[in-house]
Amino acid sequence: MKRSAWRYLWKSEDIRKKLLITLLLLVLYRLAANIPVPGIDREVIRSIVQAPGAAGTLFGLLDLLSGGTISRFSILAMGVYPYITAQIILQLLVPIIPALERKMKENPREGQKWMEKWTIILTVPMALLSAIGQINIFNSLAGQTGQTVLSYTYGFSGASLLPTLTTLISMMAGTMLGIWLGQLISEYGIPNQGLSLIIFSGIVAGIPSNLISLWSDRQNAWWLTLLILVVLVLVIFAIVFVQQGRRNVPVLFPGRRVGNRMSMPVRSNLPLMINMAGMIPLIFAQSILLFPAIVASYFVNSQTPWVASLASGIYNTFSGQGAWYAVMYFLMVVAFTFFYTDVLFAQQNYGETLKRQGAQIPGVLRGPATQKYLTKVQRRITLPGAFFLGFVAVLPYIMHAFLPASARNAGLFLISAAGLLIVVGVVRDTFTIIETELKLHGYDENLIKG
Incomplete structure (x- = not known):
């Protein structure tokens, strides 16, 4: 009789130690997420959160991306997203700059170390720009009601310089703290899951407040709860199904000489993922679509009538409301999925890798011809994956279109589209890593018999 290896999870001292370290570091991260940035007026932040219309919607979108830390404006208000942005920028630069591409191909291990080093270096200016941008956005939003988000005069000269630098440095330090805790988790806790678990904890931490928002509408609470459960189960099932989708391309590996004999060629498969880009296209599309609204927010209160009118129109269009925003969001997610994939x-250059191994796809020449063929196959299978990501992204807008007006602001989605992809992916990857650790420690369910 086979028994699940998971029942021995707590018996392995090494695995138990890794789990406890991971939990402890996540608790420390969540405690730090409640430390407010110095100089922030939290009452003004609360009034922006509760503001109706485009301002509240824009703030809500930013809050979802941060895992709820923006609504408290803590030192972790930017999360670890500056690090992720720096990582994406360097990944996009590699194929553009020939010297970087050669460096990554000739010595992958050294190339990876170089990538990690410069990702951290690039994170610092990215965190500074993000901090300045966030303060400017919230000052603009608060300025529409004649308030300011800071308890002092914001600026880089005179008496304002020191408090301004204190606020910016504390926000940057919070981001670097989150990255450091994530790296500690990857090194001493669950391997290679540090930053993923940091983001995961931020997203999941926002669920209780969303539940409270949902149950505050007592008239619709029961049927909305049932609707949420049904939608979440269906979406999670679809995400797992698509994320695990593979197209197996047959590959023929050459036989090996053993003594005086030559073994037969080995037939295998090269699995190509349907959704190779993960949730990155969602973050790309949402960030770019928010940018016009952020810029327009500076000119909403302009003294020139036509400038104020134009800025208000752009702000309302790109602040996360209406059918046009949903259509643009869908199209950009699809486009970015193809681009990033x-x-x-x-x-990865599978064509060159297979050529070095002496492998070949039946009926296809080695080298560039193989890469061209595999790229064609990858683009074809990316099509359903891209449309699925686009559908998941705009699902909240579709649901809101069919809900009665009284239920549209009742916290319908406990987790955003990008957040749901992250949560499902992190849970699946974490379970896979723990299962691998159990097997490495001898707790293989196929070997344990009752």
Whole structure:
């Protein structure tokens, strides 16, 4: 009789130690997420959160991306997203700059170390720009009601310089703290899951407040709860199904000489993922679509009538409301999925790798011809994956269109579209890593018999 190896999870001292370290570091991260940035007026932040219309919607979108830390404006208000942005920028630069591409191909291990080093270096200016941008956005939003988000005069000269630098440095330090805790988790806790678990904890931490928002509408609470459960189960099932989808391309590996004999060629498969880009296209599309609204927010209160009118129109269009925003969001997610998949697939260069191994796809020449064929196959299978990501992204807008007006602001989605993809992916990857650790420690369910 076979028994699940998971029942022995707590018996392995090494695995138990890794789990406890991971939990402890996540608790420390969540405690730090409640430390407010110095100089922030939290009452003004609360009034922006509760503001109706485009301002509240824009703030809500930013809050979802941060895992709820923006609504408290803590030192972790930017999360670890500056690090992720720096990582994406460097990944996109590799195929553009020939010297970087050669460096990554000639010595992958040294190339990876170089990538990690410069990702951290690039994170610092990215965190500074993000901090300045966030303060400017919230000052603009608060300025529409004649308030300011800071308890002092914001600026880089005179008496304002020191408090301004204190606020910015504390926000940057919070981001670096989150990255450091994530790296500690990867090194001493669950391997290679540090930053993923940091983001995961931020997203999941926002669920209780969303539940409270949902149950505050007592008239619709029961049927909305049932609707949420049904939608979440269906979406999670679809995400797992698509994320695990593979197209197996047959590959023929040459036989090996053993003594005086030559073994037969080995037939295998090269699995190509339907959704290779993960949730990155969602973050790309949402960030770019929010940018016009952020810029327009500076000119909403302009003294020139036509400038104020134009800025208000752009702000309302790109602040996360209406059918046009949903259509643009869908199209940009699909486009970025193809773009980012192409970039990642070109970096992997399966054609050259298979050529070095002496392997060949039946009926296809080695080298560039193989890469061209695999790129064509990858683009074809990316099509359903891209449309699925687009559908998941705009699902909240579709649901809101069919809900009665009284239920549209009742916290319908406990987790955003990008957040749901992250949660499902992190849970699946964490379970896989723990299962691998159990097997490495001898707790293989196929070997344990009752």
